[in-house]
Amino acid sequence: MAVREGWESVREAHEKKLSEVLGEPWTVDIDALSLFPYAAEDSWARSSPGEMIASYVSDAVSRLRYLIDRLGSELRTEINDACPARILTMDLDEDELFSYCGCKVSADGKLVIVFRETYLGTNISSALDQSHLEMALNEAPTTRATKPMNFRARMSIAGAGGHSSSSSSSSSSIRETQRRLSALLGGELALVPGYEAVFDKLRASEEKERVEDWDAQLGPFVHLYFDGLLGYLEYHGFGADQMLREGLLEAVKGGEVRFRLVDEIKRPYNEAVIEDGVLYLQVSTCSMKGHLPHEC
Secondary structure, three states, X not given: OHHHHHHHHHHHHHHHHHHHHHOOOOEEOOOHHXXXXXXXXXXXXXXXXXXXXXXXXXXXXXXXXXXXXHHOHHHHHHHHHHOOOOEEEEEEOOOOOOOOEEEEEOOOOOEEEEEOOOOOOOOHHHOOOHHHHHHHHHOOHHHHOXXXXXXXXXXXXXXXXXXXXXXXXXXXXXXXXXXXXXXXXXXXXXXXXXHHHHHHHHHHOHHHHHOOOOOOOHHHHHHHHHHHHHHHHHHOOHHHOHHHHHHHHHHOOOOEEEEEEEOOOOOOOEEEEEEOOEEEEEEEHHHOOOOOHHHO
């Protein structure tokens, strides 16, 4: 009776709200009987299991709505891509990843609220905190093999990672920098960030341990170098000097400016080199932390 009145009677309404937030038809599949053994004696989880389940789901929906509003629709897309089953469920935190509760994406594409064995019904509202959801999507087995990079890196490029003061995407920021650069020089230069190559090299490097949130900073990190190039050319008068403009465009006959990570550079922090008509803004993995592109 407690489950039927506390949960089953409101289940459909919660599923509707969840589907509205995620923009796809979602269902909630939580087995109260499987949770019951983890409910402590004389606890709310044991006396009112239906209300407890409803609270977990309600708080999860509220948290998802807040995060999507804050971080952008790209998060909604990422969740739906990672969870093709479109099912929200609950299970034990067997790996003990969280102090009280958290979330993960299961191998069969479900979004799973997980709880610590002795803390069922505790700190319910934190299950889908940003850091918990971020970790779940980063490790989602359903998208690891089908999407480039990881969730945190993709969101940083989309500009929705919540780790940057800018709400615009790194990709759109780079397009704006490219527009301004081409206007300054009177000729087209394409800015090629090479995100996937940078991500792969960083992930394989031990230096990533020295850079906090290296994957979440990928988009803004690369854009800084293109923005730094524009600032350098403006400061050194390329806009007013036709010979400088023509000389640069002639040297960069490939029409591209690319960012790349390399093992070693000749300058202390970063450098600009031209190879086969392409201008490379490059930095070594061992000197990347804390050095802005004005040194190029």
